[in-house]
Amino acid sequence: MKVLVANRGEIALRIVRACHEAGxxxxxxxxxxxxxxxxxxxxxxxxxxxPSPAAKSYLNVDAVLAAAKASGADAxxxxxxxxxxxxxxxxxxxxxxxxxIGPPPEVIEKMGDKAVARRTAxxxxxxxxxxxxxxxxxxxxxxxxAEIGFPLLVKASAGGGGRGIRPVAGxxxxxxxxxxxxxEAAATFGDGTVYLERAVPEARHIEVQVxxxxxxxxxxxxxxxxxxxxxxxxxxxxxxxxxxxxALRTEIADAAVRLARHVGYRGAGTVExxxxxxxxxxxxxxxxxxxxxxxxxxxxxxxxxxxxxLRIAExxxxxxxxxxxxxDGAAVEVRLNAEDPDNGFAPTPGQxxxxxxxxGPGVRVDSxxxxxQRISPFYDSMLAKLICWGADREQAFARxxxxxxxxxxxxxxxxxxxxxxxxxxxxxxxxxxxxxWLEERGDGAP
Amino acid sequence: MATIKATMPGVFYRCPSPGAEPYVxxxxxxxxxxxIALIEVMKTFNxxxxxxxxxxxxxxxADGDEVSMGQDIMEVDGA
Numbered sequence: 001m002k003v004l005v006a007n008r009g010e011i012a013l014r015i016v017r018a019c020h021e022a023g024x025x026x027x028x029x030x031x032x033x034x035x036x037x038x039x040x041x042x043x044x045x046x047x048x049x050x051p052s053p054a055a056k057s058y059l060n061v062d063a064v065l066a067a068a069k070a071s072g073a074d075a076x077x078x079x080x081x082x083x084x085x086x087x088x089x090x091x092x093x094x095x096x097x098x099x100x101i102g103p104p105p106e107v108i109e110k111m112g113d114k115a116v117a118r119r120t121a122x123x124x125x126x127x128x129x130x131x132x133x134x135x136x137x138x139x140x141x142x143x144x145x146a147e148i149g150f151p152l153l154v155k156a157s158a159g160g161g162g163r164g165i166r167p168v169a170g171x172x173x174x175x176x177x178x179x180x181x182x183x184e185a186a187a188t189f190g191d192g193t194v195y196l197e198r199a200v201p202e203a204r205h206i207e208v209q210v211x212x213x214x215x216x217x218x219x220x221x222x223x224x225x226x227x228x229x230x231x232x233x234x235x236x237x238x239x240x241x242x243x244x245x246x247a248l249r250t251e252i253a254d255a256a257v258r259l260a261r262h263v264g265y266r267g268a269g270t271v272e273x274x275x276x277x278x279x280x281x282x283x284x285x286x287x288x289x290x291x292x293x294x295x296x297x298x299x300x301x302x303x304x305x306x307x308x309x310l311r312i313a314e315x316x317x318x319x320x321x322x323x324x325x326x327x328d329g330a331a332v333e334v335r336l337n338a339e340d341p342d343n344g345f346a347p348t349p350g351q352x353x354x355x356x357x358x359x360g361p362g363v364r365v366d367s368x369x370x371x372x373q374r375i376s377p378f379y380d381s382m383l384a385k386l387i388c389w390g391a392d393r394e395q396a397f398a399r400x401x402x403x404x405x406x407x408x409x410x411x412x413x414x415x416x417x418x419x420x421x422x423x424x425x426x427x428x429x430x431x432x433x434x435x436x437w438l439e440e441r442g443d444g445a446p
Numbered sequence: 447m448a449t450i451k452a453t454m455p456g457v458f459y460r461c462p463s464p465g466a467e468p469y470v471x472x473x474x475x476x477x478x479x480x481x482i483a484l485i486e487v488m489k490t491f492n493x494x495x496x497x498x499x500x501x502x503x504x505x506x507x508a509d510g511d512e513v514s515m516g517q518d519i520m521e522v523d524g525a
Contacts, residue, residue: 032512052512122507187463338488347488349455377456378512381488 001314002027003101004068005043007079008058010385011290012039015077018306027071031057031065033376039368047071054380058082060088065096075099075313081380084289085112086161094154101313103267110263111286112359115157115195121284123284124256124262129274129282131155132198138175144196145174151199153179158189160285162232167199191299195218200282203274203436206241208256209297209305211320212265213312219322221297221305228422230345235415235438236422237293237333239300242393242431245279252281259286268294268309277434284358292385294365295356296331299389330393332400340413349377353411358403362389362396375412383414393431397423447521448498449506449518456487456514460505475501484514487516500524 002026005015012028016039019026028043033052040046047067050057057063059082066078076093078084078101087105094100102108111117118128132144134157145152145168154177156164166173166181178194186192209221225241226234240249256271263286266340270291292307303320311319339345355371367384369375375383386403390396404420422428427437452458460468460483470482476496483494499521507519 053509055457187466191463347490349488377454377487379488379525 001025001075001310002073003310004047004071004072004076004098005029005039005079005323006058006064006068006076007033008037008039008379009084009294010366011368013042013368014077014306014366016043018304018310021304022310024310027067027073029058029067031378033374033378036163037368037373038370052376054378056308058379061092064089065092066092068098069096070411075097075101077309077328078289079100080287080289080292083288087112088243088258094434099313101267102311102353103265103269106411107263107265108288111164111288112160113157113194114155114160114285117254117285118195118283120263121259124259126259126279127282129197129200131286132194132195134195135178141174141178141196142171145171147317148196148198150356151201152179153197153198153199154194155197156181156185156189156191157193157195158185158191161287162181162229162405164188164231169335200274200276204241204432205234205272205284205293205435206244206275207253207270207272207282208253209291210256210260210265210269211303211305211312211318211437212260212267212269212310213318214266214315215317216322217318218257218265218319219318219325220257221301221303221325222278223249223253224296225432226293227433228438229435230426230438232435234293236419236428237296238393239296239331240327242330244432246280247405248281251428255283255404256280257284267312268305270292272320292335292382293333293366295385296333299331299362299364300327300329301325302328329389329391329397331387331389332393332423333385333387333394334380334400334404334419335405335415336384336386336407336409336419337415338375338383338412339381339415341418343413345415347377347381348413349375350412351375352383352409354408355410356406356408357384358386358406360399360406362399363403364388383409383412386419392430397429447503448500448522448524450482450492450494450497450520452485452515452517452519453489453494453514454485454492455515456485456492456508456513458507458509458511458519459484459486459491460509468524472500472502474516475499483519494519498522 030047049063087108090105228236324405390399
């Protein structure tokens with residue numbers, strides 16, 4: 001197999017590694033800004049796909065397809081972000097006679113429309129947050145809100161990943177927020193459809209990793225807890241979710257498998273849930289791609305998720321069965337971003353003057369960069385992911401604290417110090433925390 | 447004749463959102479402090495404000511193009 005890696009940064013390198021391990025060839029793509037990047041250097045071949053702005057390169061379907069054709073690739077791995085959840089892209093990859101490493105386009109579409117995804121989850125017997133069908137005007141929304149109750153959220157149907165969500169505290173705010181949310185959704189996603197959903201206070205973000213092959217095998221690879229968030233963006237992720245009752249763990253994982261089976265899923269995917277303090281859980285959304293935080297799952301189960309993606313794409317069966325997937329220890333991942341936490345998390349592009357990475361037992365670093373390279377302003381701010389494994393959560397956290405103490409990043413700001421502080425925080429160490437925890441304590445405030 | 451310069455590197459946008467009307471058109475007047483464009487830096491959108499008042503005579507960079515720190519964005523005929 002020859003795989004076009006249609007992404008950049010650490011995930012591009014992650015896929016190159018998986019290809020090589022599987023005996024496949026990897027073809028990198030790069031924009032002007034990414035010439036000479038690490039994943040380009042380590043791939044077997046590389047294709048230039050355009051100018052630096054993502055819209056003209058990594059999001060340019062024609063350019064990516066032309067690169068696939070020119071390189072003689074027979075499969076395309078979209079990574080995460082960019083074109084990964086673009087059903088039209090998946091269709092065009094298939095129409096070009098290539099294998100899209102991901103689920104069928106109809107499944108991407110179904111799960112990408114949040115209102116349709118909710119309906120689908122309900123059909124599969126998976127609990128959803130009480131909410132409405134798409135609402136049109138204020139009168140419609142008021143009727144729906146009366147049933148749902150306040151506080152509630154106005155959510156864009158085309159949103160996801162924490163984007164396109166606006167809170168409404170009480171009835172008097174509803175009409176105003178609705179109008180803003182519709183306009184914003186239309187501008188951001190090209191679709192102004194919104195619906196209402198009850199807000200679940202003090203909820204945790206629990207997500208289940210699933211794998212499905214083309215032979216009817218669907219398994220879960222346990223859950224991750226991604227409750228440490230700032231403005232609905234994940235900062236720290238863990239596997240397994242701390243303090244989760246084993247019976248509840250099984251119930252949530254089974255719900256995820258049920259949904260994946262129901263939609264005819266294929267590949268690696270993640271079903272996200274909200275878990276309320278009383279143990280009730282609700283389907284939030286399904287991400288039809290590999291996830292940023294997938295390594296925590298890999299290190300606590302030994303399952304190589306990207307390798308499984310490649311196997312599935314080649315028409316093989318999963319290499320693991322449900323009973324063969326067992327939890328071993330605990331893992332934590334921190335996202336090291338080129339942002340300045342003391343300045344409202346402002347992004348800080350620049351030259352990586354120094355980039356000394358940590359090591360030692362249980363320490364894994366996934367990064368697309370090396371010292372001396374430029375962190376460009378055109379893409380997201382992630383410098384690296386630090387993943388630490390321990391026999392238990394306490395050891396995983398201790399290793400992460402040590403690893404952060406070893407890390408030296410100069411030339412750009414980073415979120416390393418914030419992470420070091422958080423990983424020593426008694427409340428987080430005690431765990432679990434809910435998704436508003438970080439903001440409520442004033443850390444990571446804008 | 448004055449030029450307005452980019453205060454950060456990134457991607458230059460003339461409109462508040464895709465398909466929307468541009469902030470300012472050539473030939474229109476701007477006043478100091480007015481938002482005239484956006485620069486996207488690592489997925490964060492930053493407003494570019496006019497440092498001078500006057501009439502916009504020419505855009506020196508196209509919508510969606512790469513912009514570097516200090517690069518001239520537009521020419522303004524001072525009022």
